[in-house]
Amino acid sequence: MHSCPSSVNSQLSQRQNGYYIHVGSNNDIRTMYIPTVPATWSDFCLTFYYYISGRSDLAIEQYDNIASNYRRVLFISENIGQWKYISLQLINSHRYLELVGRASNGKVAVDNICNSKGLCVENKETTAMTCPSNVTVETDTGAATASVNYSSAIHTNCVNDSVISPDPTQIFPAHLGIGVEQFTFIATDSSRNNHTCTFTVTVNDTEKPKLSCPKDETVNTDEGSATASVDYSSKINASDNSGNTSTIIPYPNETFPVDIGIGVHTFTFTATDSSGNNGTCRFTITVQDTEKPTINCPPDETIYTDEGSATALVDYSSKINATDNSRNITTISPNPYETIPDDLGIGAHTFTFTATDSSGNNGTCTFTITVQDTEKPTVNCPPDETIDTDEGSATASVDYSSKINASDNSGNITAISPNPNESIPDDLAIGAHTFNFTATDPSGNNGSCTFTISVQG
Structure with a gap:
């Protein structure tokens, strides 16, 4: 035109x-x-x-x-x-x-x-409305929207002052939320012809949720327990650029609090946002047992040697035992059943046992068995005897030293008092002569014997 x-x-x-x-x-x-x-x-x-x-x-x-x-x-x-x-x-x-x-x-x-x-020419002026093709964009990093500007891509080829409604420069730039949004623009030329174009902008959220887990941690078992009670539910949380609350699987408040046993425990959590994006975090809780085993020994005790013996036969194996918070059977060293029963000699005997649990913690107990000898020595004297004076003498020469002896359950040579070798031999006058000898063992026990020699003229 x-x-x-x-x-x-x-x-x-x-x-x-x-x-x-x-x-x-x-x-x-x-x-x-x-x-x-x-x-x-x-x-x-x-x-x-x-x-x-x-x-x-x-x-x-x-x-x-x-x-x-x-x-x-x-x-x-x-x-x-x-x-x-x-x-x-x-x-x-x-x-x-x-x-x-x-x-x-x-x-x-x-x-x-x-x-x-001049001459008329063919009216070839037609209005062509141009919009961008359908567009798919991603949300801006950390945002629930995408910043877009298509104002320059929406135009006509018309030279007769076409008006586009709505004004693209009033619509764009725009921050579009997640989803599909359709835009329709109408161009009206000076001849009041309308031309329309439509396009869609699809905003996808491909950003993973940010899931926070606590740091790896080492904790001790609860006192007297094989487990540690832990609760990390408040330390596991997620955020997402969409601004919507992400779903965390497994649910932290259903996972914790929990009692976990000795060892290494790894927890993995996954957060899923409304667009199906997944974010994962994991952490490890190591439960260690630092509690010593409890080992039981019998109390200190004083016992006596077996009759006629220098020792006492004892057996405390059943009284030596151990328990541990881990509930595992601990190792006791030395083995009570290999150490006791035993024949213990006279004196004090101290025993020490150590229990070790599966985590290497040690518990110790000690007890002392004192073996006493209260058995008297046995002293042997010759029997009473009547003898004659020696010929032409008013006395009788006698020697009983070899017949006076003592024995003791301790097995040790006891001291005889008076010394037979100093008391007899002797020259005994006419009459009755009584001799008394006492044997004392190392434990201070005394045994005595007496015999009488009658000398006649």
């Missing part, structure tokens, strides 16, 4: 309801003069847009000063109900052009009237 000179357009400043001619009432007629063209134009092209509905018509007539000297160059009577474009090739043979619109049960409107010098 030719562009109208500004001088012509300015002459068409009087408008009706926004149009150059508008007949909106039944049985009404409106007439408008189209400005004259320069006399130097031999021919010219008249172009405009028109709208007719109902039983209405539109006519264009050329005439001079004499009203009867006119020529109708166009008559349109059609119920089309939409805007149409028309171009008329005219000869500049009359002074005036008159536009006559008549409405009968309908409407008539004319717009964009233009006179141009």
Whole structure:
């Protein structure tokens, strides 16, 4: 379409309801003069847009000063109900052009009237509306939205001042939430033709949730227990760029608190956001047993040697035992059943046993068994005897030293008092002579014997 000179357009400043001619009432007629063209134009092209509905018509007539000297160059009577474009090739043979619109049960409107010098050319000006293709974008890092700007990608190829609604520069840039959002824009050209384009922007959330777990930790078993009671539920939490609460599996408040046994325990948690993205964290709790085993020994005790023996046979194996918080059987060293029973000699005997649990903790107990000898030594004296004085003597020479001896359960040689070898041999006078000997063992036990020698003349 030719562009109208500004001088012509300015002459068409009087408008009706926004149009150059508008007949909106039944049985009404409106007439408008189209400005004259320069006399130097031999021919010219008249172009405009028109709208007719109902039983209405539109006519264009050329005439001079004499009203009867006119020529109708166009008559349109059609119920089309939409805007149409028309171009008329005219000869500049009359002074005036008159536009006559008549409405009968309908409407008539004319717009964009233009006179141009020369021949009419085909109206090839069409409005093409361009939008971007459907787009898929990702959310901005750490955000629940994506920042997009497609204002420069929404345009028309029209040169006749098309208006795009809504204004792309008012819509973009935009922060779009997760999901699909559709945009529709309508371009209206100066001929009131509408052209539409639509596109969608799909915002995907591909960012993993941030899941926080506590640091790896080493804890001790609870006192007297094989386990440690732990609760890390408040230290496991997740956040997501979407701003929505992520689902944590397994649920921390169902996992903790918990009693966990001695050893290494690894916990893994996964957070899933509303877009199905997964974030994982794990931590390890090492439960160590630092509690010593409890080992039981019998109390210290004093016992006596077995009768006639230098030792006491004892057995405390069943009284030496150990327990541990781990509930595992501990190792006792030395083995009570290999150490006791035993024959213990006279004196104090101290025993020490050590129990070791599976974590290497040691517990010790000690007890002392004192073996005492309370058994008297056995002293042997010769039997009582009557003897005669030696011939021609008033005494009898005797020697019983070899017949006086002692023995003791301790096995040690006991001391005999008085010493037989010092008391006898001796010369005994006539009469009865009683001898008493006492044997004492290392434990201070005493045994005695007595015998009488009667000497007669």
